[in-house]
Amino acid sequence: MSDFSTLDDADLAGKRVLVRVDLNVPMENGRVSDTTRIERVVPTIRHIADAGGKVILLAHFGRPKGGPDEINSLRRVAEAMIDHVGHHVSFVPHTIGEPAVAAVTAMKNGDVLLLENTRFHKGEEKNEDAFIDELAALGDIYVNDAFSAAHRAHASTEGLARRLPAYAGRSMQAELDALTRALEKPERPVAAIVGGAKVSTKLDLLGNLVKKVDILIIGGGMANTFLAAQGKDVGKSLCEHDLTDTARQILANAGKCEIVLPVDATVAKEFKAGAASRVVDVDNVAPDEMILDIGPKSIDAITAILQRAKTIVWNGPFGAFELKPFDTGTTRVAQAAAKLTESGSLVTVAGGGDTVSALNGAGVADHFTYLSTAGGAFLEWLEGKVLPGVEALRRR
Numbered sequence: 001m002s003d004f005s006t007l008d009d010a011d012l013a014g015k016r017v018l019v020r021v022d023l024n025v026p027m028e029n030g031r032v033s034d035t036t037r038i039e040r041v042v043p044t045i046r047h048i049a050d051a052g053g054k055v056i057l058l059a060h061f062g063r064p065k066g067g068p069d070e071i072n073s074l075r076r077v078a079e080a081m082i083d084h085v086g087h088h089v090s091f092v093p094h095t096i097g098e099p100a101v102a103a104v105t106a107m108k109n110g111d112v113l114l115l116e117n118t119r120f121h122k123g124e125e126k127n128e129d130a131f132i133d134e135l136a137a138l139g140d141i142y143v144n145d146a147f148s149a150a151h152r153a154h155a156s157t158e159g160l161a162r163r164l165p166a167y168a169g170r171s172m173q174a175e176l177d178a179l180t181r182a183l184e185k186p187e188r189p190v191a192a193i194v195g196g197a198k199v200s201t202k203l204d205l206l207g208n209l210v211k212k213v214d215i216l217i218i219g220g221g222m223a224n225t226f227l228a229a230q231g232k233d234v235g236k237s238l239c240e241h242d243l244t245d246t247a248r249q250i251l252a253n254a255g256k257c258e259i260v261l262p263v264d265a266t267v268a269k270e271f272k273a274g275a276a277s278r279v280v281d282v283d284n285v286a287p288d289e290m291i292l293d294i295g296p297k298s299i300d301a302i303t304a305i306l307q308r309a310k311t312i313v314w315n316g317p318f319g320a321f322e323l324k325p326f327d328t329g330t331t332r333v334a335q336a337a338a339k340l341t342e343s344g345s346l347v348t349v350a351g352g353g354d355t356v357s358a359l360n361g362a363g364v365a366d367h368f369t370y371l372s373t374a375g376g377a378f379l380e381w382l383e384g385k386v387l388p389g390v391e392a393l394r395r396r
């Protein structure tokens, strides 16, 4: 980490420290359902507070469209943080402007304050100078502890690092160190598992990933788009029909990389826990059904691949794991991977907000080689891409 200034280099006492964290945590029924991303930023928050700095947390939540909305407010996340941080975490429902300035001005050394969702302002994703200026006015120095958002060149992830003295936080350091250690020279064959729901933002990455890995196993909503690209009827499944051309190109240009798609699926007519379901081959999904998990034949095929792989990298669950029994595919594959890790025959690295939540739910999180908080950022790092949030921290 000699490329970066870290908290050890920062003079924190009495300083207003803007800390970018990733609090884009899984929620169920209005409550945080997995606290991994919160727990990972606690060392940075405590270090700054204990050194007498004022900790001003910046974070995004979800993908709000055009301004504030209750569903994407960070208020509930602030409440969940208090148990973990060990300091009171105040929350102000503003990111910039007079109320935010007033809240920061009222802070004492060692206080922790969370500002509202940075994405409630269009200047965040556009990385606009005017928004960067408003954020920068709230702090003296900037710390980035959000590796999982470092693939976004946004005001709070990239712009601020150019405006204020910038430091890598403890979690940022730990992620880069651990991923480099586990994956710099991976033992082959390397299998990547990519599933989940963020099809439009992750599909493009697969074109490069096939050049880096020996086997690409595709699951979740991502697989539905590939199945549709092969001309299969995926019914009401989560699927990006306008990206089927991209999916076809990836299949055509996979080169030596073996691409594995589900051969069967668990389908239901309703997206809810306990919905009546049936197992079908992927050719037999009815128009009013949706694929909510991979089926038993796919699970067996994937666990057989794990036996011959030496390293797996995994982002995105195989199904809608929050709704039982559609967690079965993810849980069974995760358990098989954990067992092989324990026996020493497989290195397992997984990342992503929901992926880590699913692995925690499967009871295997402690048995993987490494769990990253990052999903999309992890995949881009794997591709060898420059992550703007990391790049902006490099000493100049």
Ligand SMILES: Nc1ncnc2c1ncn2[C@@H]1O[C@H](COP(=O)(O)OP(=O)(O)OP(=O)(O)O)[C@@H](O)[C@H]1O
Binding pocket: 195, 196, 197, 198, 199, 219, 220, 221, 238, 291, 292, 293, 315, 316, 317, 318, 319, 320, 321, 322, 351, 352, 353, 354, 355, 356, 373, 374, 375, 376, 377
């Ligand atoms: N077949 C499916 N149909 C609908 N939703 C699915 C399906 N398979 C997976 N999902 C959903 O995908 C979501 C997780 O996808 P996502 O790409 O956000 O993964 P992640 O691990 O959180 O990565 P990141 O950190 O990049 O967000 C879960 O909410 C899960 O319910």
Ligand SMILES: O=C(O)[C@H](O)COP(=O)(O)O
Binding pocket: 022, 024, 062, 063, 148, 149, 152, 198, 201, 352, 353, 374, 375, 376, 377
């Ligand atoms: O969950 C994530 O991967 C990060 O918080 C980034 O979220 P985004 O994909 O909405 O930018």
